[in-house]
Amino acid sequence: MRVIFMGTPDFSVPALQAIAARHEVVAVYSQPPRAAGRGQKPRPSAVHHAAKALGLPVRTPERLKSPEDQADFAALRADVAVVVAYGLILPQPVLDAPRLGCLNIHASLLPRWRGAAPIHRAVMSGDAETGVAIMQMEAGLDTGPVLAETRTPIGATETTTDLHDRLSQMGAALIAGTLARLPLPATPQAAEGVTYAAKIDKAEARIDWTRPAAQIDRQIRGLSPFPGAWCLIDGERVKLLRSEMATGAGAPGQVLEGFTIACGQGALRITEAQRQGKRPMPASEILRGLTLPTRLD
Incomplete structure (x- = not known):
């Protein structure tokens, strides 16, 4: 399939690599380079680095709200977009552009821990397990129906780092299997048990x-x-x-x-x-x- 990949941090890299091994990635979207390090020089994101290593074209718009950016996105004629910790809200014209819509790899068992920091909050709240969900994106915050999920226990001494690395690999494997089986039926999220993973202060x-x-x-x-x-x-x-x-x-x-x-x-x-x-x-x-x-x- 023709796939647009959208992601920014280390967590997203295994998914990009798994998709690129099986599909045509027509473009990679990532956050623009940000000042970092002692010299505060602009530094490309982890996904940007990984995409370049794979020889994939990278786009780094500040936002996706302009008609020009949205037209450029639609012109890629993608079958599907995969979004993993991208960092920008996707406007409706972007969500609607790919033939099969936009799929999000979310690091929790939805509807628990919608939002920005699901791994941190799962550990801090003492959850016994967590996992990864593949969600069909819609306008609401992580409210879309779920196509697939996989679970894992949270160990008694595990940190966010430990869980982050495991969920990253689990997400890569899950999205690879999901894309191979599209289109899939999507299950609406339960109305009960909704929690929000607020950004860490x-x-x-x-x-x-x-x-x-x-x-x-x-x-x-x-x-x-x-x-x-x-x-x-x-x-x-x-x-x-x-x-x-x-x-x-x-x-x-x-x-x-x-x-x-x-x-x-x-x-x-x-x-x-x-x-x-x-x-x-x-x-x-x-x-x-x-x-x-x-x-x-």
């Missing part, structure tokens, strides 16, 4: 040790690696990236043993952290160069 990242250990554990794992849950250790902001439930009790924030911290209920063992200006390190390595106070802020 950096204000959510500071740890409050008076909360139960289970909640802080999910916060740490859900915000790893970005923006990274953090606390102050002798005035230094330290990101806590991995954790596990531990035994012990004490005043909230009290250091019990090693990197085990008492919480409002229960205790938590930090297994990976990152000091300012340093790389992420196992807790044992961090403790060789950092003496913990008796209590963390």
Whole structure:
């Protein structure tokens, strides 16, 4: 089939590669290069890099609202468009242009976690499982009917990074199988169980040790690696990236043993952290160069 691919971050790359191996990708749409790094030079997206490596044409419009951009999109005469974390809202003329419409690879089991941060929210909320859904796109926010889905459990120590990488590969395999079977019947999403995965706010990242250990554990794992849950250790902001439930009790924030911290209920063992200006390190390595106070802020 003639496919338009629309995506931007690392998460989208395996899907692009899987589709390009089986179909004619007539164009790749991605967010424009953004300033990044110390020199703040424009840097193409991960999808842009991957498309160039595959020899595919790349388009990077700031938006798709102009009649000219929409006409250019329609002129590609695509059978279908596949959208994976693209980052722009698609106007109705774009949704209607491909013969089979636009399909979205969404990293949740819809209707749970519609919106911007489904992987983070699934971990932070303590969901037992999540997955990937292939949705027929429509004007509403992730409201379209579902063509296919696949599920996976969320492990007790998994972070957003771990789940992100697994769901990325699952999405690539699922879209490859879905495209091979089009057209498919679509199942409307249930009216019950709708939740919204709001964009992560950096204000959510500071740890409050008076909360139960289970909640802080999910916060740490859900915000790893970005923006990274953090606390102050002798005035230094330290990101806590991995954790596990531990035994012990004490005043909230009290250091019990090693990197085990008492919480409002229960205790938590930090297994990976990152000091300012340093790389992420196992807790044992961090403790060789950092003496913990008796209590963390």
